[in-house]
Amino acid sequence: MPIEAKVFTENEELPALVLVHGLGSAGSIWKSLLPQLKKHFTVYALDLPGHGEADLASDEQLDPKSLARSIVSTMRTEHNVSQMHVAGNSLGGWIALEMGAVAPKNVSSVTALAPAGLWHQVPTSKFPPSLFARILAKISQYFMRIAYRIPVLKALGYKKITHLWRELSFESCRDSVIAMANSKGYMPTWRGLLGKKFDSQIDDSVDVSIVFGDYDLTLPENIAQKREVAPEHAEWIVVENCAHVIMWNYPDLTVDLIKRTARIA
Incomplete structure (x- = not known):
């Protein structure tokens, strides 16, 4: 499965x-x-199949559990990493939880930031809720700097994602627009998760934190935050005045949460 990783570290001996x-x-x-x-870590920032710089193969299984297995395999075979901490946001948070379930001997901790998959009812719609954002990204990618400077256009793109949309930097907006507009794996990955939810068991040897903002408009509490399906030993954390993409709103806190879950001072 085509999964790409960019590596960032100050010391390759640091944990993955x-x-x-x-x-x-x-x-x-x-x-x-x-x-x-x-x-504190040797960081591997992944591009999932058909996202970022990763290619999309036509015969791959793109459900969260299959993606989890492929990531663990890729880390072993291409990066010689057999022990790792994992953090993910939204669908990435769901995949991170599945990694903890399928590979407890390889995954030491999971920080799931606003993870998908904790549905009260599984999604069955043919189109993702973020489809409008994708259409908008495809259009606005050609005049991003202008759109960023016009509040009504910036709000159109980000108000449903975060109530703190006014504070988003141009760089964050630019990167997200480019990623969304050019994601070949967008619809295939959505189809891969349709009718599915997170219901796997994670061994209690894997430290788990599940983090949601109290103002998550993308995965709201009454639709997509079913605590009963979370691992019993997981720490459930609610961040005040925070939306779906937690690292946009509170980068320092996000780093602290990842370090705390990984038991790194």
């Missing part, structure tokens, strides 16, 4: 941290965290 992005995103979404994370 795998970062998994969400649907229509790319490894670039973690950019604001890298200066801090690479002081």
Whole structure:
């Protein structure tokens, strides 16, 4: 399965941290965290199949559990990493949880940031909720700087993702627009998760944190935050005044949460 990784570290002896992005995103979404994370980890920022710089193969299984297995395999065979911490956002958070379930001997900790998959009812719609954002990204990629400077256009793209849309940097907006507009794996990956939910068991040897913002409009509490399906030993954390992409709103806190889950001072 074509999975690409960019590696960031100050010391290759530091423990491995795998970062998994969400649907229509790319490894670039973690950019604001890298200066801090690479002081404590050897960071592998992944591009999932058909996202970022990763190709899309026509015969691959793109459901979260299959992606989890492929990431663990890729880390072993291509990067010689058999022990890792994992953090993921949205769909990436779901995949991170599945990695903890399928490979407890390889995954030491999971930080699931606003993970998908904890549905009250599994998604069955042919089209993802973020389809409008994808259409908008395809259009606005040609005049991003202008769109960023016009509040009504910026709000159109980001108000449903975060109530703190006014604070988003141009770099964050640019990276997310490019990733969404050019994601060949967007619809195939969505089809791969249709009718599915996270219901796997994670061994209690794997430390798990599940983190949601209290103002998540993408995966709201009454639709997609079913605590009963979370691992019993997981720490469930709610961040105040925070939306779906937690690392956009609170990068320092996100780094601290990943370090705390990984038991790194």
